[in-house]
Amino acid sequence: MTKDTVTALLCCPKVITSKPKKSMYQDPRNNSVMRNDFSCTSLDGIHKFEVFMRHNTELPTLFSIGLVCQFEDKNIIVCRYNGKDYHKNKIGNQDAFNSYHIHMLYDHQLTDGTSNSIDAIETDKYITFDQALHAFLNDCQIQDWKDCFPDLEHRISQLRLGGV
Amino acid sequence: MIEAQTIARSMQDKIRLEPLPNGSYQVIAPFFHEDGDILDIFLREHEDRLQICDFGTTLMRLSYSFDINTENKNNILSKILLNNGVEDSAGNFITDTSANTFFDDLLRYQMAITKVCNMEILRKEYVASMFFEYFGSFVIDDLGKQFKRVERNFKPTKEPWFEADYAILDNTSSPVYIMGIKTDLHASRASAFCLRMEKESQNPISIAVHENPDALSKRDRDALTNAVHKQYTSLDDFKAKGQEFIIKNIA
Numbered sequence: 001m002t003k004d005t006v007t008a009l010l011c012c013p014k015v016i017t018s019k020p021k022k023s024m025y026q027d028p029r030n031n032s033v034m035r036n037d038f039s040c041t042s043l044d045g046i047h048k049f050e051v052f053m054r055h056n057t058e059l060p061t062l063f064s065i066g067l068v069c070q071f072e073d074k075n076i077i078v079c080r081y082n083g084k085d086y087h088k089n090k091i092g093n094q095d096a097f098n099s100y101h102i103h104m105l106y107d108h109q110l111t112d113g114t115s116n117s118i119d120a121i122e123t124d125k126y127i128t129f130d131q132a133l134h135a136f137l138n139d140c141q142i143q144d145w146k147d148c149f150p151d152l153e154h155r156i157s158q159l160r161l162g163g164v
Numbered sequence: 165m166i167e168a169q170t171i172a173r174s175m176q177d178k179i180r181l182e183p184l185p186n187g188s189y190q191v192i193a194p195f196f197h198e199d200g201d202i203l204d205i206f207l208r209e210h211e212d213r214l215q216i217c218d219f220g221t222t223l224m225r226l227s228y229s230f231d232i233n234t235e236n237k238n239n240i241l242s243k244i245l246l247n248n249g250v251e252d253s254a255g256n257f258i259t260d261t262s263a264n265t266f267f268d269d270l271l272r273y274q275m276a277i278t279k280v281c282n283m284e285i286l287r288k289e290y291v292a293s294m295f296f297e298y299f300g301s302f303v304i305d306d307l308g309k310q311f312k313r314v315e316r317n318f319k320p321t322k323e324p325w326f327e328a329d330y331a332i333l334d335n336t337s338s339p340v341y342i343m344g345i346k347t348d349l350h351a352s353r354a355s356a357f358c359l360r361m362e363k364e365s366q367n368p369i370s371i372a373v374h375e376n377p378d379a380l381s382k383r384d385r386d387a388l389t390n391a392v393h394k395q396y397t398s399l400d401d402f403k404a405k406g407q408e409f410i411i412k413n414i415a
Contacts, residue, residue, distance in 0.1 A: 029232050030255030032220025052228055058186065058219040058256075062204065066228055077228065086192065086202035103199060116198040 001092055005107040006078050009047060009069055013141045014040040017048075019148050024055060032058045040142055050075065051140075055129045061085075061100075063129040065136045076115045079104045079140075081123075081132045089119040097122050100132070130155050179270070181207060191216070195274045197225070197281060203274055207261075216266075216273045217258040222280050230284040241280060248276035295375040295399065299344045302403055303330045310407055320368075326360045327353075328370075335414040339368045342406075343392075346375045351384040358391035369393050369413045373402045 018039035027033040034055045041048050048070040056062040066080040080103040088096040091106060091114070101120040109115045126132040134156055137145040146152075181189040188208035195203040204221035207214070223232065232241055245252055249272060250259045257277065261269040300316075308314045311332045318331035318341070328341035341361070343354040351372075358370045372392045377385060389395065394409060396402035 027220075027223070027227065027255065030220045030223045030227070032255055033224045033227070035227065054224050054227060056219060056221060056224060059184070059221075062219075062221060062224075064224070064228065068229070075229065080199075080228075082201070085204065087200050088196060088202075089200050118199045120200060 001106045001108060003104060003106055005110065006105050009078050010067065011141055012047065013043040013143055014049065015043060016040045016142065016144055016148060032056055053133065063132060065132055067140055076110060081136045087120050090117050091119045100126060203277055205274065214261050215258045216261050216269055217256050218277060220255040222257055222277050223255050226281060226284060230287050244279045245276060248272055250276045295346055296344055299373060299399055303342060307407060320361060321364060326357050328357060332410060337367060338414045340410050340414060341368055342371045342373065345372050348381050348384040351380050351388045355387045355391040373399060
């Protein structure tokens with residue numbers, strides 16, 4: 001089972017087409033969640049994406065940042081950077097863990113109707129929402145993210161100084 | 165032979181509680197979302213009540229692809245929660261429980277959470293894909309009760325490329341042809357059909373029922389407007405007024 005197509009979607013250079021709000025804001029329907037969203041397009045204009053960011057205020061280790069690819073007849077979450085939680089894979093293996101993890105589809109799942117079942121791997125790239133966002137924006141090659149998140153690197157460096 | 169004791173033993177210790185920094189407990193149980201993440205369910209003491217809750221995680225997950233942002237969606241959500249004994253406290257889904265009833269309450273609660281997560285099936289692309297199914301169901305089941313002769317995939321000239329989705333032939337000198345319009349291709353086929361029927365010197369009534377006229381290109385939308393006799397901009401509109409129009413015109 002390959003991930004070449006999904007990896008190409010993830011890693012193709014992108015530019016932001018519809019900016020996020022200046023900061024995360026409380027979900028009007030849910031007092032426990034801060035959220036934000038933006039749109040982006042691949043530099044060649046072929047692929048369109050939506051990005052969602054969600055952070056639970058009651059349980060700060062629960063967050064999710066996802067890349068949604070827009071196809072002609074459907075939208076599919078191709079990868080998702082998740083906070084710390086229990087997870088058990090179903091597609092590629094039966095790995096189970098309780099840690100920060102990154103979900104990513106296999107190529108066949110883009111067309112065979114199983115895109116809701118998205119396996120994950122454990123990660124040590126981040127332990128906070130800001131660190132996950134930084135990793136996501138860079139991994140997804142969003143070229144102009146610093147225009148929309150000007151304080152992000154500063155906040156992460158403060159965490160490092162604080163020993164987190 | 166069913167190894168009942170082995171099966172019973174295998175179910176022991178499958179549910180446990182893990183303490184959290186905020187004073188509540190996470191319920192660790194073999195209930196997973198489709199993507200493999202565990203159902204986020206918690207147990208807390210709140211104002212002298214023992215409660216199962218989710219701290220807003222269910223709506224948070226749903227919001228990745230679907231927002232509860234209309235009265236209709238809120239009504240559907242409320243129904244799911246009400247029918248499963250769950251309250252919505254500003255996005256935190258809660259249900260009261262006790263040490264003695266916890267297991268039963270947990271099973272009921274996780275069923276509610278799962279149903280809420282499945283609300284994403286109301287996403288536009290899922291509903292859009294049902295347009296022809298709902299359209300056909302109305303013509304055959306509802307109009308079929310009013311009119312004697314309702315034909316599907318009707319070719320008036322027997323030519324395979326000129327076809328109406330449905331035809332009402334109660335009055336053969338005034339046939340009614342009904343076409344569902346979802347894409348530019350549907351619109352251009354319907355336009356070609358109507359122009360062909362005019363050349364046949366028939367006196368047909370042609371009806372176009374749109375899923376969403378704004379989704380069409382201006383060129384195809386204008387061509388259809390010039391060719392077809394009557395248009396309904398939505399299936400709901402056709403359901404409300406279509407039967408009356410047809411009765412009036414085949415009389």
